[in-house]
Amino acid sequence: MSDFELLDPSGLPIGGSAAHDAGGDPLVDGLNPAQARAVTTRGPALLIVAGAGSGKTRVLTHRIAHLIREREAWPSQILAITFTNKAAAEMRERIEGLLGDASQGMWISTFHSACVRILRREAERFGYVSGFTIYDSADSRALLKRIIKELDADTYGFTPANSGAKISKLKNELVDAATHAATMNENDPRERLFVEIFRMYEQELKRANAFDFDDLIGQTVHLFRAHPDVAAVYQRRFRHILVDEYQDTNHAQYSLIRELTRPVEPEEVERLVPPARAKELDASGRIPPASLTVVGDSDQSIYAFRGADIRNIVEFERDFAGAEVVKLEQNYRSTQNILSAANAVIGNNFDRQEKHLWTSEGDGERIVGFTGYSQHDEARFVAEEIEDLHRAGLAYSDIAVFYRTNSQTRALEELFIRSAIPYRVLGGTKFYERAEVKDAMAYLTSIANPYDPIAWSRLLGAPKRGVGAMAEAHLANFQEAQGVSFHEAMLRAEEVTAIGPKIRATVRALGEMLVRASRMAVGGGATDVAGEDAKPAPVADVMKLVLDETDMIEKLRAKRDPQDDARAENLEELLAVAREFDVKQPGAGLLAFLTEVSLVAAADDLDDSSGTVSLMTMHTAKGLEFKAVFITGVEEGLLPHQMSVDEIGGISEERRLMYVGITRARERLYLTLASTRATFGDVSVAMPSRFLQEIPEGLIDWRQSPGEVTGRGGTASRALNAPRSSGGGSWSRTRTDSAVTFSGGGSGSGAVSEPASGNMQSALDKWRERKRLAKEAQASGGGFPNLVGGSVRDNGDLELATGDRIRHDEYGEGRVTGVSGVGTKRIAHVVFDTVGERKLLVKLAPIEKVEAGEE
DNA sequence: GTATCCTTTGTTTTT
DNA sequence: CAAAGGATAC
Numbered sequence: 001m002s003d004f005e006l007l008d009p010s011g012l013p014i015g016g017s018a019a020h021d022a023g024g025d026p027l028v029d030g031l032n033p034a035q036a037r038a039v040t041t042r043g044p045a046l047l048i049v050a051g052a053g054s055g056k057t058r059v060l061t062h063r064i065a066h067l068i069r070e071r072e073a074w075p076s077q078i079l080a081i082t083f084t085n086k087a088a089a090e091m092r093e094r095i096e097g098l099l100g101d102a103s104q105g106m107w108i109s110t111f112h113s114a115c116v117r118i119l120r121r122e123a124e125r126f127g128y129v130s131g132f133t134i135y136d137s138a139d140s141r142a143l144l145k146r147i148i149k150e151l152d153a154d155t156y157g158f159t160p161a162n163s164g165a166k167i168s169k170l171k172n173e174l175v176d177a178a179t180h181a182a183t184m185n186e187n188d189p190r191e192r193l194f195v196e197i198f199r200m201y202e203q204e205l206k207r208a209n210a211f212d213f214d215d216l217i218g219q220t221v222h223l224f225r226a227h228p229d230v231a232a233v234y235q236r237r238f239r240h241i242l243v244d245e246y247q248d249t250n251h252a253q254y255s256l257i258r259e260l261t262r263p264v265e266p267e268e269v270e271r272l273v274p275p276a277r278a279k280e281l282d283a284s285g286r287i288p289p290a291s292l293t294v295v296g297d298s299d300q301s302i303y304a305f306r307g308a309d310i311r312n313i314v315e316f317e318r319d320f321a322g323a324e325v326v327k328l329e330q331n332y333r334s335t336q337n338i339l340s341a342a343n344a345v346i347g348n349n350f351d352r353q354e355k356h357l358w359t360s361e362g363d364g365e366r367i368v369g370f371t372g373y374s375q376h377d378e379a380r381f382v383a384e385e386i387e388d389l390h391r392a393g394l395a396y397s398d399i400a401v402f403y404r405t406n407s408q409t410r411a412l413e414e415l416f417i418r419s420a421i422p423y424r425v426l427g428g429t430k431f432y433e434r435a436e437v438k439d440a441m442a443y444l445t446s447i448a449n450p451y452d453p454i455a456w457s458r459l460l461g462a463p464k465r466g467v468g469a470m471a472e473a474h475l476a477n478f479q480e481a482q483g484v485s486f487h488e489a490m491l492r493a494e495e496v497t498a499i500g501p502k503i504r505a506t507v508r509a510l511g512e513m514l515v516r517a518s519r520m521a522v523g524g525g526a527t528d529v530a531g532e533d534a535k536p537a538p539v540a541d542v543m544k545l546v547l548d549e550t551d552m553i554e555k556l557r558a559k560r561d562p563q564d565d566a567r568a569e570n571l572e573e574l575l576a577v578a579r580e581f582d583v584k585q586p587g588a589g590l591l592a593f594l595t596e597v598s599l600v601a602a603a604d605d606l607d608d609s610s611g612t613v614s615l616m617t618m619h620t621a622k623g624l625e626f627k628a629v630f631i632t633g634v635e636e637g638l639l640p641h642q643m644s645v646d647e648i649g650g651i652s653e654e655r656r657l658m659y660v661g662i663t664r665a666r667e668r669l670y671l672t673l674a675s676t677r678a679t680f681g682d683v684s685v686a687m688p689s690r691f692l693q694e695i696p697e698g699l700i701d702w703r704q705s706p707g708e709v710t711g712r713g714g715t716a717s718r719a720l721n722a723p724r725s726s727g728g729g730s731w732s733r734t735r736t737d738s739a740v741t742f743s744g745g746g747s748g749s750g751a752v753s754e755p756a757s758g759n760m761q762s763a764l765d766k767w768r769e770r771k772r773l774a775k776e777a778q779a780s781g782g783g784f785p786n787l788v789g790g791s792v793r794d795n796g797d798l799e800l801a802t803g804d805r806i807r808h809d810e811y812g813e814g815r816v817t818g819v820s821g822v823g824t825k826r827i828a829h830v831v832f833d834t835v836g837e838r839k840l841l842v843k844l845a846p847i848e849k850v851e852a853g854e855e
Numbered sequence: 856g857t858a859t860c861c862t863t864t865g866t867t868t869t870t
Numbered sequence: 871c872a873a874a875g876g877a878t879a880c
Contacts, residue, residue: 084870112870137869161865213870305868405867407872427869468856601870619868641867657868680866680871856880863875 027062027069027098031055038326039063042072045320047246047313048295051357052342052663053333053625056295060242061091063293064106065098067240075105077239079260079290082110084601087244087623107238111253112213112599115220119211120591122223122230131591133210133449134598138433140164140201140212142454147200153193163197170198171214172250172307174221177202209451217252224259231259232268236276238290245623246296246316250307261320263289292320298353299346302619302657304649331357333625335364338669341695342662348694349652366701370672371688371709375408375633378674379415381703382630385670386421386613389628396422398627400614402661404638409615412632416613426616432597436556436567437574439463441597443546444539447517448590450485463555465506474498475507487514513549517542521590538586539593540578547571618661629665631658634673635686658691671700675709800828803853813850 028036038048038059050056064080067073082088088108095103107114116134123130135143144160144167147153153163170180177198184191205212211219224231241260243249249257264287269276282288296313304310317323331339336359343357368385372378386399401412401423409425416423431437439462445455453476460467460475478496479489490511493504520537547553556568581593614626633639639658644650662669677686688706800806804816806828814832828847 110870216870302868303870306870407866464857466856470856599870617868638867643867653868678871682871858878858880860878861876864873866872 027066031059031062032330034326034328034330035059035062038328039066041324041326042291043322043324044289044291045316045323046291046293047316047323047325048293049325049327049355050295050297051327051329051331051355052297052300052660053331054328054357055330055332056244056328057087057091057094059328060244060293060295061094061098064095064240064242065103068099068102073240075103077237078106078108078242079114079238079240080106080108080242081114081244082108083245083248083623085110085113085599086601088113091244110599110601111249111256112216113595115216115256116595116599118220118234119216119223122227125223125227125230126219127206128211129209129449131209131448133208133445133452133455134216134595135205135210135212135454136598137164137213138438139210139454142457143204143208144197144201147197147204151193151196151200153197156190156193158194158197163194166194167198167201168212168214169307171212171218172252174218174252174255204453207451208453209449210454214252217250217256221252221255221259224256228265228268229271231262232264232272232287234260235262235264235290236272236280236287240293241290242293242295244295245300246294247298247301247310247313248296248303248306248308249312250303251309251312252307254309254312257292261289261292263287299349299355299656300622300660302622302653302660304653327355329356329358331359333666334359334663335361335667337363337366337699338662338665341367341669341699342659344696344699345655345662345691345694346659349655351652365668367669367671367695367699369692369700369702369705370670371702371704371706372672372674373709374676374683375411375674375678376415378632378672379411382412382632382670382672383415383419383421385630386628387419389668390421394627395611396613397611399630400616400621400624400626400628400664401630401632402616402618402621402664403632404618404641404657405633406617408633408638412615421613422611423613423615424610426614427620430600431570431573432600434567434570436462436552436570440543440546440552440571440574441594443514443517443550444543444590445594446486447514447521447542447546448594450487450514450518453486456486460510463550463552465510467503467506471499471503471507487511487518491515513546517545520545536587536589538579538582539588539590540575540582542590543575543578547575618657621664622660625664625666627666628668628670629661630670630672631661632672633677634658634671634689634692635677636689637686638677639689639691655691658689671695673706675706800849801853805850805853806830806847807850816853 028039031039032055035055035058038046039062048056048059050059060080064078067078068075080088080091082091088110092103092106092108095106095108107117109117119128119132120130123132133139141160141164144164148158148160148163170176177195180198181195184195186192205215224234238260241257243257263282264272264276266285269281269285269287276287280287294313294316298310298313301308301310301313312319317325334342339357339359346352370378370381372381382401386396389399390396403409403412406427413423413425432441439458442455442458442462445452446459449455457472457476460472474496475486475489475493478492479486482489482492484492488511490507493499493507493511496504499507521539521542522536553568553571556564556571578593581588581596585592618631631639637645640651640654644654671692673686673688673692675686676683678684692700692706800816800819802816802818805813806816807813812832814830816828816830819828
């Protein structure tokens with residue numbers, strides 16, 4: 001927030017260049033003609049269509065550096081929006097590399113961070129306080145849960161999840177409760193109830209002085225529209241706006257860009273402070289609109305579920321008059337085989353603009369395919385291949401494993417631990433989502449925002465101190481009636497006579513502690529206590545006070561559940577994270593810490609130097625690249641995900657996701673799947689993904705094809721290359737969509753970026769490393785229940801009937817008590833003599849019949 | 856007021 | 871199969 005002051009008051013562009021001629025410019029040399037044009041073109045609007053791996057980041061950074069170096073803009077006039085904090089950090093780093101200190105003062109951040117920054121400055125304009133809380137999805141859900149309970153809306157089928165999703169969708173369209181109420185069907189009681197939920201949700205957020213994720217964007221737009229004078233400040237300041245991953249912007253983000261690129265009309269110009277200089281104005285007395293550069297690739301749009309509207313990029317030229325378009329089509333990342341596969345897959349999407357991605361690299365290795373009998377078998381293959389790659393000299397950090405859903409990590413992690421492969425899971429169960437971490441953070445949140453009911457309610461019950469739901473309700477009523485903060489209400493707990501004296505004292509003591517902590521932390525917070533003299537204490541000190549006073553860590557250690565030890569360590573790690581933050585951003589304050597924590601993205605903590613294999617979803621993988629990439633679970637129902645099959649445009653989006661995954665690979669690509677997959681409870685047969693069929697056969701080197709695994713007859717290796725080795729039909733029969741179109745050529749498109757060093761990484765790294773080691777110890781010590789056998793088996797047509805006696809490799813002997821399912825899904829229910837009842841997949845379990853049953 | 860057990864429930868992707 | 875909610879026991 002501090003570099004806002006670096007705004008050059010005059011905002012003057014010091015005229016065009018002439019300083020450097022086209023030749024011998026280090027910012028342009030070494031670029032291909034299209035890239036060079038993307039760097040040097042000027043005008044009101046520019047669309048850079050950047051195929052996958054086409055050097056997008058390079059072009060963006062060079063374009064910015066070029067603007068600065070040619071003295072067409074001051075750093076403070078640049079606003080660059082990226083998708084993740086990590087991408088922002090990387091861009092900043094690269095620009096610094098090009099410009100040195102001259103890059104100081106640019107805004108390079110995500111949509112969300114930029115908006116928080118603006119909102120913190122301007123919050124007072126519309127009834128918020130600068131110290132507002134940012135609600136993550138869990139907080140929103142907690143709030144909605146109360147509302148739904150209060151309205152008894154659950155009886156109508158409303159859940160925090162579904163109403164939250166609906167509200168989010170509306171907010172992304174910039175529709176608020178009042179607007180929605182005006183357009184809804186009055187006669188539908190369900191809709192009326194929903195509007196009531198929405199209305200209360202808005203109201204409660206405001207009362208809590210909190211914004212949810214969607215508000216950050218939406219309220220900023222609202223702010224600009226309601227206060228043209230505020231908008232004018234930013235419209236004037238940012239002369240060059242650059243947006244990365246433009247294909248994934250939603251309507252709210254689009255509107256934000258629109259607002260920022262409006263001219264400042266003469267009547268607003270007059271009100272500017274400091275006054276505008278003549279050279280800032282055009283002939284009609286306005287400040288001309290900022291120049292807009294967007295970069296994107298419609299083939300990589302994978303966030304429609306979050307409101308991303310592909311039309312933003314498709315209709316860019318119509319939207320922004322005078323827009324120029326530059327296409328980057330040469331790929332510098334992948335081998336031709338990988339590109340061909342990507343092109344073939346994406347070519348099956350119909351409503352797209354053809355692109356002509358090419359590379360001057362050779363074909364490279366063929367894509368390796370593998371079909372496992374189970375996800376364990378698949379994971380085993382992945383682990384073994386990684387070992388081979390590593391032995392061949394590839395660093396672990398050059399390898400990534402992708403999957404569609406986070407739950408797929410389990411099998412992979414297990415195998416990696418057994419194989420002693422160092423790995424790291426990006427996203428997934430995040431550090432900050434752990435209960436004990438959220439507990440501690442609730443204290444800090446409440447300290448920064450004493451009006452936040454969610455944080456307050458959370459801290460009241462953690463650790464347990466005898467204050468339960470009853471006491472909480474009485475206090476909340478008191479707080480509301482008195483119109484004071486929760487802290488103030490706690491200090492006056494003695495007045496709440498409905499609560500027992502003992503608990504009143506506990507509450508008051510806790511309140512005093514919070515007030516004391518607030519005093520320490522002042523500087524960035526909205527506290528309603530006096531004491532603003534001292535400079536804000538380091539975040540770690542505030543946290544230390546909370547942890548000490550509440551005795552959270554000690555209380556956890558005192559329990560004997562070993563899990564609680566890990567929890568205690570997590571809290572210590574959190575403290576370390578805070579210390580790091582204090583070192584990196586001295587004096588930034590509690591609010592900045594909370595903001596940073598709220599806005600961390602999954603990909604933000606990728607760290608190249610970690611020397612670990614990276615596991616992540618394909619969504620998280622966007623914008624990254626690795627020498628070797630494994631895409632796992634390439635199955636119907638998983639890679640086009642089941643949930644997306646009935647959605648309109650769902651399959652197309654899944655195909656783009658597949659395309660994004662494929663194009664992350666530089667040298668080696670592996671596509672793996674399993675023929676059976678355990679989903680909740682039982683095992684089901686999985687079919688190969690339709691996307692596999694879209695890849696020309698010759699590109700894939702099947703180590704084990706789907707045909708071999710699906711067909712009867714077991715492991716005999718037949719023609720390794722032919723997907724139809726087991727009779728063609730068996731695997732090309734995908735259930736719903738049998739219209740398979742083969743398409744050779746095509747195109748691609750893309751994203752770019754690399755690793756970087758992170759914000760709060762190293763403490764988190766340590767945390768993860770420790771987690772890993774703990775698991776490892778567990779693995780070697782106790783051993784895992786799901787041992788992965790050396791070879792896969794196939795019992796073919798083994799017939800089992802109730803009463804049969806069988807022997808299992810691991811469980812010993814037992815008696816069959818029932819058989820269910822048909823074909824490959826046949827499941828035997830067996831009561832073993834030693835381990836009790838188990839359900840087994842007849843086809844694959846390591847069993848043999850000992851004697852037939854009586855009946 | 857809290858801890859524990861059992862039932863129910865749901866199962867995509869995320870700033 | 872997991873997490874989360876509810877009902878029951880302490």
